[in-house]
Amino acid sequence: MTKRRLRSTEQRRLIIDTLFGSGEHVTLDGLLRQVRAVDSRVGYATVYRTMKLLAESGIVQEHKFGDGFTRYELADEEHHHDHLICLECGKITEFEEPLIEELQARVAHRYDFVVQQHKHELYGVCSDCQKPKKRR
Amino acid sequence: MTKRRLRSTEQRRLIIDTLFGSGEHVTLDGLLRQVRAVDSRVGYATVYRTMKLLAESGIVQEHKFGDGFTRYELADEEHHHDHLICLECGKITEFEEPLIEELQARVAHRYDFVVQQHKHELYGVCSDCQKPKKRR
DNA sequence: TTACGTGCAAATTTTTTGCATGCAC
DNA sequence: GTGCATGCAAAAAATTTGCACGTAA
Numbered sequence A, B: 001m002t003k004r005r006l007r008s009t010e011q012r013r014l015i016i017d018t019l020f021g022s023g024e025h026v027t028l029d030g031l032l033r034q035v036r037a038v039d040s041r042v043g044y045a046t047v048y049r050t051m052k053l054l055a056e057s058g059i060v061q062e063h064k065f066g067d068g069f070t071r072y073e074l075a076d077e078e079h080h081h082d083h084l085i086c087l088e089c090g091k092i093t094e095f096e097e098p099l100i101e102e103l104q105a106r107v108a109h110r111y112d113f114v115v116q117q118h119k120h121e122l123y124g125v126c127s128d129c130q131k132p133k134k135r136r
Numbered sequence C: 001t002t003a004c005g006t007g008c009a010a011a012t013t014t015t016t017t018g019c020a021t022g023c024a025c
Numbered sequence D: 001g002t003g004c005a006t007g008c009a010a011a012a013a014a015t016t017t018g019c020a021c022g023t024a025a
Helices: A010-021 A028-038 A045-059 A098-110 B008-022 B030-039 B044-057 B098-110
Strands: A058-062 A070-075 A082-086 A092-095 A114-125 B060-064 B070-073 B082-086 B092-094 B114-123
Touching: A010 A045, A010 A070, A028 A045, A028 B114, A045 A058, A045 A070, A070 A082, A070 B030, A098 A114, A098 B098, A098 B114, B008 B030, B008 B044, B008 B070, B030 B044, B030 B070, B044 B060, B044 B070, B098 B114
Parallel strands: A082 A114, B082 B114
Antiparallel strands: A058 A070, A082 A092, A114 B114, B060 B070, B082 B092
């Protein structure tokens, strides 16, 4: 049960700052690219390990939307949101629906299940990609 | 636009039969193991490609529950269900909740989004894993 | 016979890890 | 000074693919 002490390092600060500034739902590669724009000597593994730590701490959320990349976004304790993922253009839209959360809680209770986190994702075609028949 | 014709082969029949008989949410490895119990000469790639085809045809659903393996289950047009995933023992429980589907449809409509499929997963601790403090 | 399907192994792709060195505390 | 953090490159792990041979139709 050794308590590991985490250190504040230049890289970690940079990574976190970048995460705040970056668009949401960044991939590791995307994040690394942005981080390297500031300090080109940061390694992939550092970003990888930092995100892992942050995910474990609950500061960021990991998402696997099925395109083969793990994506990260800052967790928001206040407003939990879920996602609409456009299969055409890849755009990710967030939505909040308290009633769904409520029903979800009831489902969990029905199964005597303690929910720690959840994922609710709708995959389909966003409004932008519906009108134009030609695209891509 | 060449239409590719699919063939019924011994391997495919075996794989599909096995899928029907197997517990739900099998991994490729698990499926392959079961298939090989019947015919040990079936290759990984065959199962892989067959599942891919079936997924594209909408006959099976692919799931990535985050344990690093893609899992498959037969799609059920009638009753769409979602999942409770126990982070302790890995057990996967299914649930149906029409009201959530209904609300979900409203959310999609609100964003003018055409849903093709969705994923609603609750991660946490199942009833079996709650009582006993000692486990694993 | 004519493609499509199969098996094997190699190639890709993404995620993880070992280790020598660097740096925070 | 001590031990966590970093970078690099190598290792793992899972998924895809190329190719020669097999086989359904």
